[in-house]
Amino acid sequence: MIARLNEMDSGEAVRRLYSCFASESWAERVAAGRPYANFARLWDACEVEWSRLAPSDWLDAFKAHPRIGEKGGHAPGSSEREQSGVHGAPPATMGALTEENRHYEARFGHVFLISASERSAAEILAELRRRMSNDPATEIEVAAAEHRKITRIRLERMLNE
Numbered sequence: 001m002i003a004r005l006n007e008m009d010s011g012e013a014v015r016r017l018y019s020c021f022a023s024e025s026w027a028e029r030v031a032a033g034r035p036y037a038n039f040a041r042l043w044d045a046c047e048v049e050w051s052r053l054a055p056s057d058w059l060d061a062f063k064a065h066p067r068i069g070e071k072g073g074h075a076p077g078s079s080e081r082e083q084s085g086v087h088g089a090p091p092a093t094m095g096a097l098t099e100e101n102r103h104y105e106a107r108f109g110h111v112f113l114i115s116a117s118e119r120s121a122a123e124i125l126a127e128l129r130r131r132m133s134n135d136p137a138t139e140i141e142v143a144a145a146e147h148r149k150i151t152r153i154r155l156e157r158m159l160n161e
Helices: 002-007 010-020 024-032 039-051 055-062 076-082 091-108 121-131 136-160
Strands: none
Touching (some): 091 121
């Protein structure tokens, strides 16, 4: 599991880490910390490197994600898998997600991020609406926490491939 990451050449490790979290500086620093004894040590390194990111770095990483209900992003296969609970939602729910995504982006200036794995479109929509009451500073922290959850899922999947 962790041995695969430890054995990758530097360029491959950076590329694979970047596919989990779209910050080149973060990926480079996490890759440079290898070898990791176990996933817990890798995760600790991820946290240390996240603590070094400025809000603008987080916003850049957010840009790599598609809107909920849309395809694309820097890791489209992962996004599609993670949003599987959204696919097949009723048209009214999908329309509401589209509209609320626009409102969210107008208010906060970035895509709505949520760890969508095992969540329905209705659950995601309710959370999107709830988070609209956050102030911008709080919301970037909440979005960053959700981004960490997404990254953990992607790291675990990458290490188990």
